[in-house]
């Protein structure tokens with residue numbers, strides 16, 4: 001039976017976000033973020049009590065409206081993300097903007113809008129970063145730069161909000177078996193073998209460990225690599 005704590009998970013329509021929602025379901029009431037109401041309704045049907053929260057995170061007017069009724073929030077998990085990959089010689093401004101708009105600016109704006117609700121609950125912000133947010137590889141520049149930036153965002157947020165009782169965790173997963181990874185492998189021209197990658201549920205367990213940590217503990221950064 002879902003508990004009384006409220007969690008908003010972005011990117012909950014599939015991949016890591018959907019796994020995080022499943023992991024939080026026993027202990028939290030859930031708002032499931034994504035753009036397509038149909039997919040979110042399907043996810044919600046699997047998680048009794050969960051509610052779809054459909055909004056394009058880069059539509060900041062819609063985001064303000066969508067957050068308006070939330071005055072207390074225990075957990076905010078930022079899993080929505082895009083990975084537009086290119087070598088720098090071919091990366092046009094559009095590609096840098098696309099990565100930064102979703103992976104950084106939307107994360108910052110959604111957090112800003114919900115800060116009063118997070119403070120009210122002494123809440124927890126979890127950012128799904130990436131191994132590319134720790135070390136950038138050739139061909140990953142625009143995505144990696146956005147993930148470095150959102151790491152800095154999380155560090156500054158933690159420093160500013162710790163005194164308000166808000167915890168902030170960055171999760172750095174390696175390659176994980178999701179539609180995003182399938183698209184990346186197709187682009188790299190390789191065969192896709194799901195067993196080569198982390199399971200989304202394994203990343204979700206790390207999120208759960210951070211969220212359910214005892215009140216005296218603040219899990220600030222977790223790196224998870226496929227074995």
Ligand SMILES: NC(=O)c1ccc[n+]([C@@H]2O[C@H](COP(=O)([O-])OP(=O)(O)OC[C@H]3O[C@@H](n4cnc5c(N)ncnc54)[C@H](OP(=O)(O)O)[C@@H]3O)[C@@H](O)[C@H]2O)c1
Nearest residue numbers: 011013015016034035056057080081130175176178179180
């Ligand atoms: N997969 C990996 O190997 C891997 C590794 C390390 C880190 N990560 C990070 O983990 C996070 C989740 O990745 P994933 O692999 O689960 O990706 P995914 O399967 O491609 O799912 C992406 C999710 O983000 C949502 N989203 C994208 N743009 C959005 C927007 N403008 N507004 C609202 N929602 C939007 C999608 O919703 P729609 O249904 O509306 O499209 C979808 O739910 C990302 O931040 C990614 O960078 C992934």
